[in-house]
Amino acid sequence: MNTIKACIFDLDGVIVDTAVYHYKAWKRLANSLGFDFTEHQNEQLKGVSRVRSLQLILGWGGVTKTEAEQEQLATQKNTWYMEMVNQMKPEEILPGAKEFLKSCRAVGLKTALGSASKNSMTILEKIGITDMFDAVIDGNKVSKAKPDPEVFLAGAQALGALPEECVVFEDAIAGVEAAIAGDMKVVGIGLPDVLKGANLVIKGLDEMTLDKLYKL
Numbered sequence: 440m441n442t443i444k445a446c447i448f449d450l451d452g453v454i455v456d457t458a459v460y461h462y463k464a465w466k467r468l469a470n471s472l473g474f475d476f477t478e479h480q481n482e483q484l485k486g487v488s489r490v491r492s493l494q495l496i497l498g499w500g501g502v503t504k505t506e507a508e509q510e511q512l513a514t515q516k517n518t519w520y521m522e523m524v525n526q527m528k529p530e531e532i533l534p535g536a537k538e539f540l541k542s543c544r545a546v547g548l549k550t551a552l553g554s555a556s557k558n559s560m561t562i563l564e565k566i567g568i569t570d571m572f573d574a575v576i577d578g579n580k581v582s583k584a585k586p587d588p589e590v591f592l593a594g595a596q597a598l599g600a601l602p603e604e605c606v607v608f609e610d611a612i613a614g615v616e617a618a619i620a621g622d623m624k625v626v627g628i629g630l631p632d633v634l635k636g637a638n639l640v641i642k643g644l645d646e647m648t649l650d651k652l653y654k655l
């Protein structure tokens with residue numbers, strides 16, 4: 440007898456690989472300020488809010504900006520990011536994501552999106568899967584960033600499930616920590632030595648099955 444009632448999915452890196460677009464846009468911004476950062480440093484930006492990402496990048500470049508300038512820079516990055524997002528096609532949904540969402544819904548499990556991105560709705564529309572979620576909790580609805588569990592707790596509440604009845608799917612360490620802090624089970628998407636603490640780590644949702652879900 441299992442007690443899982445709901446699945447909550449992060450977006451970037453779990454449903455779509457927009458991480459590469461975030462990276463390109465941030466890199467362009469850093470270059471415009473006269474410095475660069477590595478793909479390895481970029482890992483630290485996963486799951487992190489837009490403003491916080493900018494602060495980390497400015498720190499790497501040893502650049503100081505006023506709050507007003509930071510807002511302008513964040514807006515510039517988002518404009519470049521959205522230029523790429525606007526070209527996205529439904530084929531860019533990651534392998535197995537749609538299929539697993541469908542399997543969940545077919546057995547009556549509730550599904551929610553739990554993402555820090557303020558662009559979540561646009562991305563879901565671009566890839567045509569808005570109707571596969573019973574609730575969408577994104578960066579416009581929460582104020583505390585992962586590893587704070589706010590986004591996932593709001594997701595559970597919107598689905599009418601208790602935290603312990605939810606399973607979170609996350610590719611960022613901050614997200615795995617947020618799920619654990621929220622008392623939820625978590626499936627890591629990525630590498631086991633990065634996503635420490637996850638109940639299970641898989642390479643992508645194409646490796647996920649209901650059988651594995653119920654065994655968590």
Ligand code: G6P
Nearest residue numbers: 451485486487489555556557558
């Ligand atoms: C996700 C991504 C981060 C991104 C954040 C905010 O968590 O992993 O890389 O910074 O969302 O996204 P946004 O689209 O609002 O700039």
Ligand code: MG
Nearest residue numbers: 449451452610
């Ligand atoms: Mg992510």
